[in-house]
Amino acid sequence: MSAVPADFRVASPWRTALPAFLLLVAAILLLYRDTAAVMVGIWWRSETFAHCLLVLPIVLWLVWRQRDRLAALTPRPQPWMLLPILVTAAIWLLSDLVIVGVASQFALVTMLLLAVPLVLGFEVALAILFPLLFMFFAVPFGEFVVPTMMHLTADFTVSALQASGVPVYREGQQFIIPSGSWSVIDECSGVRYLMASFMVGTLFAYLNYRSYTRRAVFMLTSLLMPVLANWLRAYLIVMLAHFSGNRLATGVDHVLYGWVFFGVIIFMMFLIGARWAEPDDTPAGERTSVPVSRWADVPPVLVGRTVAMVLAGTLIAMLPRIALVGLERAEGAAAEATLQLPAQLANGWSAEGAQIVSWAPIFINPSAEAAQAYAGPAGTVGLHLAYYRNQSDDRKLVSSTNVLVPMRSDDWNLMVGGRKDVAVGPQTVSFNTAEILGKSQSSTERRPHLVVWRVYWIDGRFIAGDAAAKIQGGLARMKGRGDEGAAIVLYADGETVAASDAALEAFVQANHEQLNALLQQARDAR
Numbered sequence: 001m002s003a004v005p006a007d008f009r010v011a012s013p014w015r016t017a018l019p020a021f022l023l024l025v026a027a028i029l030l031l032y033r034d035t036a037a038v039m040v041g042i043w044w045r046s047e048t049f050a051h052c053l054l055v056l057p058i059v060l061w062l063v064w065r066q067r068d069r070l071a072a073l074t075p076r077p078q079p080w081m082l083l084p085i086l087v088t089a090a091i092w093l094l095s096d097l098v099i100v101g102v103a104s105q106f107a108l109v110t111m112l113l114l115a116v117p118l119v120l121g122f123e124v125a126l127a128i129l130f131p132l133l134f135m136f137f138a139v140p141f142g143e144f145v146v147p148t149m150m151h152l153t154a155d156f157t158v159s160a161l162q163a164s165g166v167p168v169y170r171e172g173q174q175f176i177i178p179s180g181s182w183s184v185i186d187e188c189s190g191v192r193y194l195m196a197s198f199m200v201g202t203l204f205a206y207l208n209y210r211s212y213t214r215r216a217v218f219m220l221t222s223l224l225m226p227v228l229a230n231w232l233r234a235y236l237i238v239m240l241a242h243f244s245g246n247r248l249a250t251g252v253d254h255v256l257y258g259w260v261f262f263g264v265i266i267f268m269m270f271l272i273g274a275r276w277a278e279p280d281d282t283p284a285g286e287r288t289s290v291p292v293s294r295w296a297d298v299p300p301v302l303v304g305r306t307v308a309m310v311l312a313g314t315l316i317a318m319l320p321r322i323a324l325v326g327l328e329r330a331e332g333a334a335a336e337a338t339l340q341l342p343a344q345l346a347n348g349w350s351a352e353g354a355q356i357v358s359w360a361p362i363f364i365n366p367s368a369e370a371a372q373a374y375a376g377p378a379g380t381v382g383l384h385l386a387y388y389r390n391q392s393d394d395r396k397l398v399s400s401t402n403v404l405v406p407m408r409s410d411d412w413n414l415m416v417g418g419r420k421d422v423a424v425g426p427q428t429v430s431f432n433t434a435e436i437l438g439k440s441q442s443s444t445e446r447r448p449h450l451v452v453w454r455v456y457w458i459d460g461r462f463i464a465g466d467a468a469a470k471i472q473g474g475l476a477r478m479k480g481r482g483d484e485g486a487a488i489v490l491y492a493d494g495e496t497v498a499a500s501d502a503a504l505e506a507f508v509q510a511n512h513e514q515l516n517a518l519l520q521q522a523r524d525a526r
Helices: 014-031 033-045 050-064 067-071 079-097 101-119 122-127 129-138 143-163 191-208 212-243 252-274 303-331 466-478 497-524
Strands: 169-171 174-177 180-183 368-376 379-388 412-424 427-438 449-458 461-463 485-492
Touching: 014 033, 014 101, 014 303, 033 050, 033 101, 050 067, 050 129, 050 191, 067 122, 079 101, 079 303, 079 466, 101 122, 101 129, 101 303, 122 129, 129 191, 143 174, 143 191, 143 212, 180 212, 191 212, 191 252, 212 252, 368 497, 379 497, 412 497, 427 497, 449 466, 449 497, 461 466, 485 497
Parallel strands: none
Antiparallel strands: 169 174, 174 180, 368 379, 379 485, 412 427, 427 449, 449 461, 449 485
């Protein structure tokens, strides 16, 4: 016997609506294939987001569970849903202009979800509301919290070690105990556990509970539990290595113990959650309050209206692509970017004989890059410029992959950060600041202690914050001024932090106009 409900096999509005919906989905995916390809690429190569590969099969299975419910509904196109699709398409365009990949991916998934009520109607959308919302787990989102999670893991581990009577000396994400030294790296952040736990926990809550309160509590638990478990895991691994003389939990078994511990915690969470399960023999959608309508009770959906929604939805989805082509034509073709730092700057700042500790920030795929040390009356300052043109997903000025110190650096340790305001003529320029400690070669040698100032240059303006830089870059593109931008990194290694700050401030006040002119010259040569 066929498992397909009889209502789907007879002539019905579904025979028009379902192919029309699939056609609109295919059109959206074709128009935004670049965004979709980036998502799939991240799923495939990133262990953190490998769970996203399961989202689509799970969604299809959840929808299939509702097949009897759906067969009893009549698709009713909702023309006014074209408005939120238009808004979402505009959000995608803005996200693409400022190269915020995760926002453009959320916009793409949202457009696909809005296609359901547009072509099939609200009754259908409400019947499969959870599977639709579950699609958002397909967006590889959350890597931005890795530094924060690393810091919190280090905080907990160090505090727990001290409470256990183990003396600890800490510098940033690295700490030393009597039995050895440890470093909290990206894999220790727990983000990988967090993402997988929250997705599986959300699915568990939907399938096992009918109460929205219980669902919300379990989802919150699945979000908090892996964070707490990861902190405890890090502490136990250090203690296990400490008491075993570093024979256990220091190599491959370090990772193995972590995954085993995480698996046990998640199993216990599901085991406890099952005690309050609300079993139901019918699919969850059967218990919703959505009214059921039979085809005999309502007029059939007109073929022309359904086709019109598909055409209108496709046209709206095309608008951002058309606008993007127009903006790119207005910007014109760009030549290869070049940067050349002069040997002499203002007020006696000179590259001749200037020496500073060998260090450089990490910028991924800049269009041009230049670095130079300058000696002046206030000390020696290192200058590093990274210029970006024709930005894309693998070439972005503002990106979490552009860092001062790699997460697994053996030579440098990123310390405190903050903000510094410098009066430059009638205006004030803000800089993001940080301190970086280097490793000394001997016990008698002074350790490098860099003070670093960072700022973006976009369309003739100096901007400190990442979000502000993204906004300014988007405004410049909408004005047809291109996607030009640069990162300016200044650093000094004075005898004290105050001496380094003084040298950096003197350098900025003397040379900000010349730096602006240098970058403007590079921009005008596009």
